[in-house]
Amino acid sequence: MRVNFTVNGRPQEADDVWEGESLLYVLRERLGLPGSKNACEQGECGSCTVRLDGVPVCSCLVAAGQVEGREVVTVEGLADYAKERSCGTSLQDAQHWSAQGQDSQTGEGTELAPIQQAFIDAGAVQCGFCTPGLLVAADEMLERHPDPSDADIREALSGNLCRCTGYEKIMDAVRLAAARQSEGV
């Protein structure tokens, strides 16, 4: 079948999609967007979290056909999404965030969403496999809840497994992003 939907603001068309394919598979294998991760493919780990019409979902549990005509935001579109959201709001300065490159592999000059920069700065990234899903989930939480308590952060991110960090630096990153957001930095 053919599936037409919007990914990160751009219309996309996927052809020859088998009915059993998930949104995750179509993103990763048909649209060249492997940022959403495939850690469990059973809706337990959150590494494939994307926004579907604004709502965070496990893309491994969404059948590709279900996204016909709908809007998807993945980690690849998070910086643009945050920038767009910040326009015309008190968060407009968010767009000034950019990578502070240290080495050749940092991707110097890449424009990042505040939550992405906070994950780097706080040391919340180790192997990084959980990171895309956590970023999408944390970004959505901060959109709803700009001044979360620690218990709120833990509750909002409880669907995202991380095996490397012990979550402490992830907590730091979300607190940092919230603080920077409230300071309007």
Place this chain on the structure above:
Amino acid sequence: MGTTGLPTNITQGSRTKGGIGESTLRPDGTLKVTGEFAYSSDMWHEDMLWGQILRSPVAHAEIVSIDTAEALATPGVYAVMTYDDLPTEVRNYGLEIQDTPVLAHGKVRHHGEPVAIVAADHPETARRAAAKIKVEYKELPVITDEASATAPDAVLIHEGRTDLPQSQLRSTGGTPTIGHVPHPNILHRQPIIRGDVSAGRERADVIVEGEYVFGMQDQAFLGPESGLAVPAEDGGVDLYIATQWLHSDLRQIAPVLGLPEDKVRMTLSGVGGAFGGREDLSMQIHACLLALRTGKPVKIVYNRFESFFGHVHRHPAKLYYEHGATKDGKLTHLKARIVLDGGAYASASPAVVGNAASLGAGPYVIDDVDIEALALYTNNPPCGAMRGFGAVQACFAYEAQMDKLAAKLGMDPVEFRQINAMEQGTALPTGQIVDSPAPVAELLRRVKAMPLPPEQQWLTAGEAADVRQLPGGLSNTTHGEGVVRGIGYAVGIKNVGFSEGFDDYSTARVRMEVVGGEPVATVHTAMAEVGQGGITVHAQIARTELGVTHVTINPADTQVGSAGSTSASRQTYVTGGAVKHSCELVREKVLEIGRRKFGSYHPAWATAELLLEGGKVVTDGGEVLADLVDVLGDEAVEVEEEWRHRPTEPFDLRTGQGFGHVQYSFAAHRAVVEVDTELGMVKVVELACAQDVGKALNPLSVLGQIQGGTTQGLGIAVMEEIVVDPKTAKVRNPSFTDYLIPTILDTPTIPVDVLELADDHAPYGLRGVGEAPTLSSTPAVLAAIRNATGLELNRTPVRPEHLTGTE
């Protein structure tokens, strides 16, 4: 970073920005947060096929027949391969003992063993075709524990295995040993005998005994086993893969393919965690076989279900311990027997046995010791490397014993441990004198001195109880009724690096040249970056040693010499040491160029100690002699050298005596838990850690290692266990639905106090960090639950039924 201790030795600092000791950020951070970082499961190639493995549904059986005809006839299928299709006579692989078949031959020995492989143009087509392969099994009785493994009529897991003790240990790449074992179903055995236990027992005023059970843990790295094999025009293959040691993989893969090692070109792709689970091969050979057979690129990605069968796990263990102590709290003796279940294939079991035995007494001074550790061959899932192996299981048992002894003597458990704590200069039961700081008592003091979290932390003024802070959490099972707090302590000892005479080296290629008007260093190693931050540290070392700002880290591949494994807490020590060593040689060459070009202009070129700092050549007094840009000009300086730590020696097979380990690492934990005694729910409120790291090359990364390792220890304590049916040896919970790892709600705050006491033998005085926190975390949580409930709890993980008596 917590308080810093008093260093015994000031390690070299850096005046170049971004050098060692700073919390520089990960060079791959931006790629990882934008989703552009290419993990092994993200690989893609035009015309790529998908590989699928058919695995055994039973644990122990003869294979009567395999019929692949229907699978092969499926549209979209390009190849189906079984044992009979293997191209050479080398059909087994293994880390230490080559006992693992690439594809099952005549027999399967564990649930999930690979039997056949399929390549097709869509992963679902490959899965369905694999399901059409007809395999007839004739089931055999399963061996699941020591009694069934060593019964007089026990089936041999590996028929034809001989048990002649071999004096040759696995030393410098020599003949692998099958050890010093009384039965062919015992994989390896290591006694440690020192002093006279019966004499020690006579001195004892109190004796405590315990039998402990340690469950099977899964590494549960999030990035599934995966990779892409691309056939090359020269008949070789290019493999993009997530692993912990490229060259170890290569040594095992090439002979099975019948290719020389230089025709199997391996490149490390992004690794989504490892924790020991990627030391063994998984899909590497299968992908290469299918690629060479079909002439097309083949990608294999396990799903989570398959991942539970696709890698070895942490050895479950039964541990029998007897300790004695005098009235004044001095340990008299230890008698211990540690039985590890190695499962169907050897993997890293011999080294796990060596660690369990040699570290089985823990970080304590005990003169009279008799320890026996062994690993079994069974039909359970193969077990091998996982963070802290051998030492983790032992620590759970000896720390429970310490609490029992303290209770029996009426002493404070921390004070009792401190009385018996080893220190620098202590002789371990192996006879090895520990010749660098061993601040065991100090770590306990520090972790105890940390402020405690407030009582009844679920209450906030004027509001209802926040159930998220209570046992049971959002299940809303209590508002504080029946909830009891407990506090527990533990400390552990782990070896760093490969031990027992292994030639544990690494290789670093370092190049220095002027690029775009700036001196640039390029570091190329085969080190597997699995998330730990080795590449961050390599860049820091290059900046410190070469005085440059810009460092390029080349991708890890087999075009450079081996880096050894990213395991045993060794990479910062060994590959970090190799990068430092090669940088020093580059520096000497750069200074030679400088002397040649500018030596006549300033006498200091000949007389002073010269350093490279901030892009300049300076004297140790700080005088600038030249810019590196001018010294180098158009020249490039490049060095590729191996570096190795002090040699170790094998443990004697009868007595376990020997200088077996190169370095030791220590951490202590204090756990605070709340237990809902009515329902058996546990909430770990805080898990504080104090650890000596020698020198924190990157303090932020050090904290990440300690907190991550602590959380994996928490998982063993209260949730994680692969459940294997004792009647069938089948895995019952191969999914993240049924095998639970800690979520952010299960994980408490983890305050860390980092001590930096330099080890003079190690680069910069550093001490391997990654594993020690996984040891003491588990027994500290168990001690806290015992403290809250008064229950004995000799098994981990603790489940609600163990706390409510409703098992």
